[in-house]
Amino acid sequence: MATNLPPCVISNRDPVSVLMEHGQTREVTVDFTECTRTGPAHNSRFHTAALVNGKRFAEGHGTSKKNAKKIAAELALDRLYKVASRNLSGANELVADRIENNEDENANDEPLSPAQKIKAMAKGVFELAEETQMIYYCKEKVVASFLMERCGQITVVALGxxxxxxxxxNLKTDGTCxxxxxxxxxARRSFIRFLYNELNRFIDCETDAIFTLGTSGRLQLLDSVKFHLYISRPxxxxASAFPTIGSKDVRSKALRKQGVLRTLVADGEGAIPTDSILPAGHNGEERLRxxxxxxxxxxxxxxxxQGALLSHLIEPIYLSKVVIGSYSGDQKEHVPRALFGRLQTGTLEEKIYNPYVVNEPSLYYPEDHDLDNYALNKSRQYSVVWTLGDDGVEVIDGIFGIKISGPTDMPYSAISKKHFFTLFHELCQKFGRRDLLGKSYLQIKDKASEYRRNQDVLYQHFVSKKLGTWCSVSENYDVDNFYL
Ligand SMILES: [Zn+2]
Incomplete structure (x- = not known):
């Protein structure tokens, strides 16, 4: 259910164990004072306090020792949650300060490179976002972040x-999944949410809006605004499908398959080329690719x-830099091919229609890469998302595709198609685009003709280069055919 309460309260977990867990994972000490008793024997009250790092954090009073402790823990979690939420709303300033102070302390050290700064910003905001969850939802910490660069200043605008x-x-067809x-x-969906916020700011004539009216009648980004993507691993x-160590034989076998389009299957055989037949599921069940x-x-x-919907209102937005936080073995050599090298063979560039282009972001690998922090073996099914301006994170159950908790009181995710469609409708009304109202999500996507045409050119490119057929969930299942 959508709420502002700490996730442990929503999930009905025992607050005492959640508080203890919080202490362990964040290396703070959590303790309770000895329980005292007041009142007559038949009507006693019990009192205890939760101590966080030795500090009296919250007091609990109850009709039993257990009850008093539980209440103290609940109140302590609530207070921790509020502090964390407050920090998150000023996350970028806090992290920027921290980076700056660190640079001052190590006066001899070189200033951070742009890639290191992007990485430090993304990780810093992630840590603050994580604080608002109280318990580790995402042990594995595959983190991705969209960052805005404007006049030399870098801001994290979306996290995932x-x-x-x-x-x-668990698939649903009403746009909520x-x-x-x-x-x-x-992270990219959170970024799209950021774009919706910015478009509203433009309409409200905010002086620091990032959009301006372009010659096509659509809005375009100001030249001074750039967007970067940080990913903690390839x-x-x-980018990551190939054996990193291997004999020449293994390598040349792999060579033939390099660059091909791949799908993931929910209960995992790794990344399978789209043109391979999917092995049957355990119980013959259909599996999503x-x-x-x-x-x-x-x-x-x-x-x-920006996606198909927003392409009705704004010019395409491309990434300037991609920063890869860590990698193992020779993954590094596969990343450029996977992200754009595949687009540079043949005549794709000539076939793409204006204002779309074949974009090549600059790739960076900060020197201080630390793969050990990103072990995937104990990952949980939860996803955490945050968009600039939110004072809490949204938690999504990835297997069910649903929101578990979050800062808004909507029953579905703030990054769902359904919510985007609502935001899109509101914008179209403000822009006076009546031609885009009253249609289904699918019809609006189909109506984005320039976007669709370029997407088709891209898909044909993959086929002509023998890299496989794009396999779209929305084309195979009826997930876009909904109205508001
Ligand atoms: Zn992935």
């Missing part, structure tokens, strides 16, 4: 974590990151 996708049996809760994908699929993040980021380099 996670590595699961929805199971076929989050199909793929991979860090990159949910994206799933082509979703395109890998490598393929999706590659697509963003042609059709932009």
């Amino acid at each position: 974590t996670g590595n699961r996708s929805v199971l076929y049996q 989050i199909l793929q809760a991979h860090a990159e994908i949910v 994206p799933c699929g082509d 979703v395109m890998t993040c490598s393929d999706k980021i590659c697509r963003w380099n042609v059709v932009g990151v």
